[in-house]
Amino acid sequence: MSDPASAAAPNGGRRRPRVLIVDDERKNRQLIEVMLGEEHYEISTANSGEEALAAILTSPPDLLLLDVMMPGMDGYQVATRVKGNPATAQVPIVMLSALIDTNSMNHGRSAGAEAFLAKPVNGAELRQQVQKLLGEAKRD
Numbered sequence: 504m505s506d507p508a509s510a511a512a513p514n515g516g517r518r519r520p521r522v523l524i525v526d527d528e529r530k531n532r533q534l535i536e537v538m539l540g541e542e543h544y545e546i547s548t549a550n551s552g553e554e555a556l557a558a559i560l561t562s563p564p565d566l567l568l569l570d571v572m573m574p575g576m577d578g579y580q581v582a583t584r585v586k587g588n589p590a591t592a593q594v595p596i597v598m599l600s601a602l603i604d605t606n607s608m609n610h611g612r613s614a615g616a617e618a619f620l621a622k623p624v625n626g627a628e629l630r631q632q633v634q635k636l637l638g639e640a641k642r643d
Contacts, residue, residue, distance in 0.1 A: 519545045520637050523564035525555040525581065526599070527573040531622075535568060535599075538626040539633065552576030556584055563591050566636055568629075571600035571611065579614040586615030595636040599624055 522544045526532045532548045539546060547564070549555035553576055555569070567585065571578035578598055585591045596618075598611040603621040611619045618632050 519543055520565040521545045521547065521562070522566045522568060522633065523547050523549060523555060523558060524568045525549045525552065525573075525578070526568075526570040527551060528570075531570065531599075535624065535629065538624065538629050542630060542633070544633075552578070552581040555581055559585060559591055559594070563594055565594070566633060567594055567596045568633075569596055569598050569616070571598055571602055571607065579610055582611070582614035582616055597629075597632055597636065 522539060524532050524535050524546060525548070526535070527550055529550070532550070536546050536548070547558060547562075549558050552573055555567070556576075558564075559567070567582075569578045569581055578600070582596050582598065585594055585596065592615075596616045598614075598616040598619045599622055600607060600611075600619070601622045603619075608619045617636055620628060620632060
């Protein structure tokens, strides 16, 4: 039996989609959280590639929003590790970067990113991309 209230819930009554925001700049993480705030996602954040990988192994998100330029492990390295792990390979990745040249975008896609958005991030574009990728992820 299905509860009518849960039929309208995201994911057909299942838990809210988890989104992990990874950026070394606190203001950027907060801005993206605000942009997604009304979408009813379960949002967590990480301030480094290393912290993101630890969080992903503990509780894989449904979607990863990943800054490219970070000290230590950059976004390309994180994406490669996420996609190279069978337990997390299906997690969609949206890379966020001020580097919007063709080489950077191609590097992101070859690392496994499904999408690449330019910083400063456009809120409507971000929400559209997240909704699209979470919709694709629900088909599994």
